[in-house]
Amino acid sequence: MSEKATQEEMAKARIPFEYRDYCAKLLIPLNQCRGENYYLPWKCGNERHAYEKCQYEDFKRRMKEQQTRSEELED
Numbered sequence: 001m002s003e004k005a006t007q008e009e010m011a012k013a014r015i016p017f018e019y020r021d022y023c024a025k026l027l028i029p030l031n032q033c034r035g036e037n038y039y040l041p042w043k044c045g046n047e048r049h050a051y052e053k054c055q056y057e058d059f060k061r062r063m064k065e066q067q068t069r070s071e072e073l074e075d
Contacts, residue, residue: 023054 005015005025013028030047037043 022058023051026051026054 003025004022005013005020005028007020009028010020010024013031015024015027015031019027026047030044030051033044033047
């Protein structure tokens with residue numbers, strides 16, 4: 001995902017500050033879908049999967065960066 005959500009988009013969608021991260025652009029339609037479907041767990045599966053995959057990929061990217069930094073400090 002290349003495009004990030006702007007501060008205005010996140011504020012309009014009432015995204016809490018702790019969720020305003022790299023994947024917030026996917027959280028906005030997920031929360032809209034959840035609201036429209038009364039948070040039924042079997043609804044919004046595609047949106048939830050896309051958001052969770054983004055979270056996982058972001059986690060892997062941050063861990064790789066951290067490992068690279070720690071290796072640079074050891075040298």
